Amino acid sequence: xxxxxxxxxxxxxTGTARGMGRQMVETFAxxxxxxxxxxxxxxxxxxxxxxxxxxxxxxxxxxVYFELTNADEIKRGIGEIRATKIPVNGLVxxxxxxxxxxxxxxxxxxxxxxxxxxxxxxxxxxxxxVKLMVxxxxxxxxxxSSSAAQDGNSGKSAYGASKAALICMTRCLSEELAVNxxxxxxxxxxxxxxxxxxxxxxxxxxxxxxxxxxxxFGKVSDIxxxxxxxxxxxxxxxxxxxxxxxxxxxxxxxxxS
Amino acid sequence: xxxxxxxxxxGCLQGIGKATxKTFAxxxxxxxxxxxxxxDEFENFCKDLADKNAVxxxxxxxxxxxxxxxxxxxxxxxxxxxxxxxxxxxAGINNDALFPMVTYKDLFDTFQVNFFAQIIFSQYxxxxxxxxxxxxxxxxxxxxxALDGNRGQTAYGASKAALIGAMKTMALELGEFNIRVNAIAxxxxxxxxxxxxxxxxxxxxxxxMDIPRLGEVAEVAKLYLFLMSxxxxxxxxxxxxxxxxxx
Numbered sequence: 287x288x289x290x291x292x293x294x295x296x297x298x299x300t301g302t303a304r305g306m307g308r309q310m311v312e313t314f315a316x317x318x319x320x321x322x323x324x325x326x327x328x329x330x331x332x333x334x335x336x337x338x339x340x341x342x343x344x345x346x347x348x349x350v351y352f353e354l355t356n357a358d359e360i361k362r363g364i365g366e367i368r369a370t371k372i373p374v375n376g377l378v379x380x381x382x383x384x385x386x387x388x389x390x391x392x393x394x395x396x397x398x399x400x401x402x403x404x405x406x407x408x409x410x411x412x413x414x415x416v417k418l419m420v421x422x423x424x425x426x427x428x429x430x431s432s433s434a435a436q437d438g439n440s441g442k443s444a445y446g447a448s449k450a451a452l453i454c455m456t457r458c459l460s461e462e463l464a465v466n467x468x469x470x471x472x473x474x475x476x477x478x479x480x481x482x483x484x485x486x487x488x489x490x491x492x493x494x495x496x497x498x499x500x501x502x503f504g505k506v507s508d509i510x511x512x513x514x515x516x517x518x519x520x521x522x523x524x525x526x527x528x529x530x531x532x533x534x535x536x537x538x539x540x541x542x543s
Numbered sequence: 544x545x546x547x548x549x550x551x552x553x554g555c556l557q558g559i560g561k562a563t564x565k566t567f568a569x570x571x572x573x574x575x576x577x578x579x580x581x582x583d584e585f586e587n588f589c590k591d592l593a594d595k596n597a598v599x600x601x602x603x604x605x606x607x608x609x610x611x612x613x614x615x616x617x618x619x620x621x622x623x624x625x626x627x628x629x630x631x632x633x634a635g636i637n638n639d640a641l642f643p644m645v646t647y648k649d650l651f652d653t654f655q656v657n658f659f660a661q662i663i664f665s666q667y668x669x670x671x672x673x674x675x676x677x678x679x680x681x682x683x684x685x686x687x688x689a690l691d692g693n694r695g696q697t698a699y700g701a702s703k704a705a706l707i708g709a710m711k712t713m714a715l716e717l718g719e720f721n722i723r724v725n726a727i728a729x730x731x732x733x734x735x736x737x738x739x740x741x742x743x744x745x746x747x748x749x750x751x752m753d754i755p756r757l758g759e760v761a762e763v764a765k766l767y768l769f770l771m772s773x774x775x776x777x778x779x780x781x782x783x784x785x786x787x788x789x790x
Binding site: 291460461464500501504505508511521522524530531534536 | 544570714715717718719721723730752753754755758759762763765766768769773774775776777778779780781783784785786787788790
């Protein structure tokens with residue numbers, strides 16, 4: 287039984303169909319939160335999951351569906367959230383897409399796609415959510431960036447840059463919104479056991495494991511737990527921070543991931 | 544959040560350490576509460592905490608400026624024959640002086656308590672963890688002065704920066720034993736250490752914070768709580784600022 291460090295909080299998480307986002311719905315619910323669980327498209331599998339988690343932990347899990355690549359869609363989605371009259375206390379900008387492409391092979395369309403989902407969408411979405419948070423004079427925003435944003439790895443010029451932009455946004459938000467009682471932090475996961483790892487070649491997996499202090503990859507629950515801490519009142523004096531959850535990586539490992 | 548864990552905390556007599564001791568006990572941990580010297584108030588504080596939360600609080604007294612005392616204290620903890628799951632190094636001193644005025648003695652005294660003693664003490668605790676193959680967590684208390692610099696804190700800042708250097712290598716070496724090592728870097732926290740600061744200095748510090756107030760010791764205690772708990776099981780080698788957004 288986990289401590290209910292999020293009881294009474296209502297949290298919007300984007301990208302909950304899979305991976306970290308899906309885990310966050312469960313972790314946050316287990317810790318007592320109600321969750322707006324965003325996904326791109328309605329699927330029965332997703333609504334079933336939301337229902338299952340809600341029943342299991344006796345909290346509200348409200349699925350919301352909208353495309354992040356369309357400003358009108360985001361606006362409509364926010365309208366749905368507002369219509370519930372449930373105040374939003376926390377936001378996790380988790381949804382993201384990845385790209386492995388050498389710099390010279392990266393098309394401008396690729397770059398635009400990366401920024402569209404990884405940066406512009408959270409930017410606009412956060413603007414809407416902040417409007418709601420300001421009314422309550424409190425809130426916590428957690429942006430899921432990436433170790434690639436700080437380390438700059440081969441093949442990650444577009445992805446890493448979009449995640450680095452998110453870091454800058456986090457720091458600006460922290461400074462601008464503290465007067466409204468809103469904190470903003472970012473998490474930089476290292477290699478985490480998601481669908482993304484499954485696509486890595488064996489040699490890359492071994493090299494990464496060798497250069498990770500704990501000798502293992504992160505689990506999605508590791509990232510969800512870190513986000514829960516930053517959303518909770520347990521981190522009330524922590525803002526503007528970029529927190530790595532990477533199991534400890536040597537400088538060499540950072541350059542190779 | 545810490546039920547069933549045995550944790551060693553140094554610097555429990557006042558300020559951040561005392562708040563951390565309280566938070567840990569409230570979260571179900573048994574604590575070896577290390578302090579500089581015994582007094583009735585502290586003894587009663589420990590007893591109350593233990594009774595109220597049904598945990599074991601064992602006060603351990605030693606002066607960190609005396610290496611022999613540090614070793615003796617570590618051995619005393621060892622003799623309790625408990626598994627040790629966590630170590631939070633909080634005890635520290637500051638001898639503030641502008642750079643040209645820093646004496647060798649100030650420098651040495653600061654490093655003795657803030658660095659040498661903590662390394663020696665941690666070595667003993669790590670050995671206990673390794674012997675029992677415990678999944679352990681160690682946290683050092685660095686400072687934003689180590690990262691940003693701060694007027695009058697050449698000695699203090701350097702000693703706290705040294706801790707970060709040691710922490711990084713410890714994290715690297717101890718990862719394979721499932722022992723995590725991290726540091727926190729508090730900003731300006733309302734505690735006996737900052738009570739001495741003049742109003743105008745405090746005001747100028749607050750101006751640089753996103754959250755424009757001093758931090759509370761209880762807020763720092765909650766960060767230690769997180770780092771001691773299994774919620775942070777993939778955190779290692781990190782320096783985490785808790786500064787209300789100063790940098």
